[in-house]
Amino acid sequence: MSDTPATTVPVPSYDFAAAEPRWQLAWDARGCFRVGDIPTGLKPKYYVLEMFPYPSGKVHMGHVRNYTLGDVVARYKRARGHEVLHPMGWDAFGLPAENAARERGVHPGTWTRNNIAAMRAELQRMGLSIDWTREFATCDPAYYGQQQHLFLDFWQKGLVERRLSFVNWDPVDNTVLANEQVIDGRGWRSGALVEKKQLSQWFFAITKFAPELLAALDGLDRWPDRVRTMQARWIGKSEGAKLRFALSTQAGGGPADATDTIEVYTTRPDTLFGMSFIAIAPEHPLAALVADQNTGIADFVADCRSMGTSEAVIETAEKRGVDTGLRVRHPFIPGAEFPVWIANFVLMEYGTGAIFGCPAHDARDFEFATKYGLPITRVVAPDGVAAEELSKPLTRADDRVGVAVNSGFLDGLATDAAKAAAIAALVASDVGEGVTNWRLRDWGVSRQRYWGCPIPVIHCDACGIVPVRAADLPVCLPDDVSFDRPGNPLDHHPTWKHVACPGCGQPAVRETDTFDTFVDSSWYFARFCSPHAKMPVTRAAVDGWLPVDQYIGGIEHAILHLLYSRFFTRAMRAAGHLGVAEPFAGLFTQGMVTHESYRGADGRWLYPEEITRDAEGITTHRETGEAVVVGRIESMSKSKRNTVDPGRIIDQYGADTARWFILSDNPPERDMEWTESGVAGAYRFVQRLFRLTEGSAGAAPAWPEGSGELGAETHILRRATHKSISAVTEALDSFAFNVAVARLYELAGAVAEADKTPHAGGMAAARHEALLTAARLVSPMMPHLGEEMFARLVPGAANLLAEEAWPEADATLLVAQTVTIAVQIMGKLRGTIIVAPGAAASDVITAAETEPNVARQLAGLRIVKRIHVPDRIVNFVVAG
């Protein structure tokens, strides 16, 4: 190696466009990422999975981020000696394919498969270390047919139910609408006011697992706390009371029956003395009864029906209600009566569909009571003293939990004791009892759509509802469907649904509903273990690979998808398909990719490619020169046109640059902003690392005989190299990829720094070591560049870098020779001292006190206390 620093010798630049496909072919040729259905057991197994994509047509930056994160983990774990399963597939059923069919006349299957082909090609350009032999799409009959088997198994295990539930109904198109298709209470295509309609639907009995789904959250210690908290709240275990209010007036004037009481669930029976009304949901049976006799009430109930089924819409709507005229008796206050209202904010799905209103301590009840002039009585106070008039609800923790006041026999009791006493009193008078309630509802899986997995059920006039025989599966979707009118094409199909009943052989009709697409994504991770099996999963494969060790995806799936997958895993275990209860041992939730948005003078959105920015930062249209308004930085979306096409970035800068920038920009759990300047910076680093390699290309030079020969600069570089190994390893282990990137910038800087002085005393060997280390450390993030560097540093290597082990840091090189200690007076930094690591406290404090600036500041002050934190800090607490 040369002893002169590399100065102005022209160095060829890194030709990523040639190198990236070359290395992708090399990995593929050697089968670097392929594993068997059953792990060999020679190494520890590691299953890395990113949430599989919906094939919308194009890979977007969110995908690039997701799959880059997963690929870093997969490549890193492989290097650390694991046998890594890293598969990819397609969440291929869903609404957008049907929309494309209606809008463009293309068959959903054709549209979906074309999209998959396009997106697969784009993903493959990223250099992901995926075992593509395991790929499948959920719209493959080989997949959804097995899903139908699972449905039959779950049915047998008592986990499938059929009951009525509400859907959004478009009365003009005569079709069911998804929540997203309801815009301001109207159908997105017809514009008709949406109605709630009851349909008979299939449900998975997820609530049967509610206690264990909640309890098992504690064991998911590699999940983000926030996701566990959100799931716990969603499952929503609450301890409260169910009580029956006796109606003092008969609902229909008819005989006393089930309608002579209203059953209410409450978590706060201790606040019963603060009651001022009962509110029931518009869908409550009693509401229907009253509406039959009163057109005003009927109108109100009908009005509530047009609100749709979305909880967010219901809860944010203005609180409205109507007095039914019915009155109930208070269970504790003889002679007291309270009105029964129908209120639009009461949910039929939760509790009993009826509440008692306690306006003093509940914001919604307060708003309602204020609006309709209902009394507001404080019944909880922190100090047990009832207070003055209320101008706003007492909803702070202090105001909700305390001591009962204005509450008869409960007065003076603390909240928990008051609850118990209230429940005891309800039990004693046989009007209620303590109950545990769950917020979680059973999972409705019926969808009135074509592009989904058919529910394998037959309706027979004689035999009722009959499952399709296992031997007759899969129930495949017919291809010849028409989208020329609204509604479910399966229902309109001339022949598909007509079959013989498996029970009696008489003409019968297939179920034309298909499964919610969440069903498809609730077990795909298990299918990846043996994707070609003639059964849902093979036991040896799932026993070998599950659970997923690291699952990575968007926070938007924190509740539904993850909860449904947890349920499915338990249900599959109950049916004997697998042995684990939890599908995902580790979970990482990534942030979104955002970008500035731009609008032209006329207000229309502009693509980033359409604008240009001059030296003063003024943005104008690239072609017309018109002024451009720079809008908010927001999540990339087609409608705002603030998207950046990953394909263009890879063309221009290469996959490694895109991966590097996406990792370097910020912590992966946070939203990131895509910027052109950031990409350009990443690209410069790619080139810089490559150029550094040039100075050490070729076989490793020998270290000089005897370590005493090593110069100080050599030692500094070696120390930097080994500190990088340790720091990058630690950063990758903790998902701090942006920190790993920073450490690699530092290592590259250390090599450049070493090049400033003439090389001597083993520097050439240290430099080679540094760059070889850099290649290995960088390779999970920039695999192509890593291979290129490795090939130049180790010509004729038998292995690819992808097959090489992770480097080990030499502990002797990590030990610091001195430490810098901060010296504070009253917590304020006044100086620093340099001492040997582990120096005695007395020596350190003496050195601190004599540090010139510290000594000057301490003059005339009395030291009250000396705090010494070894190798970190000295703090003097002074008096006066």
Next chain:
RNA sequence: GCGGGCGUGGUGAAAUGGUAGACACGCCAGAUUUAGGUUCUGGUGGCGAAAGUCGUGGGGGUUCAAGUCCCUCCGCCCGCACCA
């Protein structure tokens, strides 16, 4: 509305309760080059000539010491069960 999260220089950010701003982008200055998404060197939180002082969304608290822990307020983001 309810639930969850986030908030640090011009920007993205780093920081086991222990020297706030590592690393990068941008910017400034200089060097190199037959200048073209170059490269290299140095500088870069605010105020101040300096000593210093202020500074992690606002306010309060715990602590010798708070970006970090607690309370409260504000702003933004995600989810709310038929988007995936």
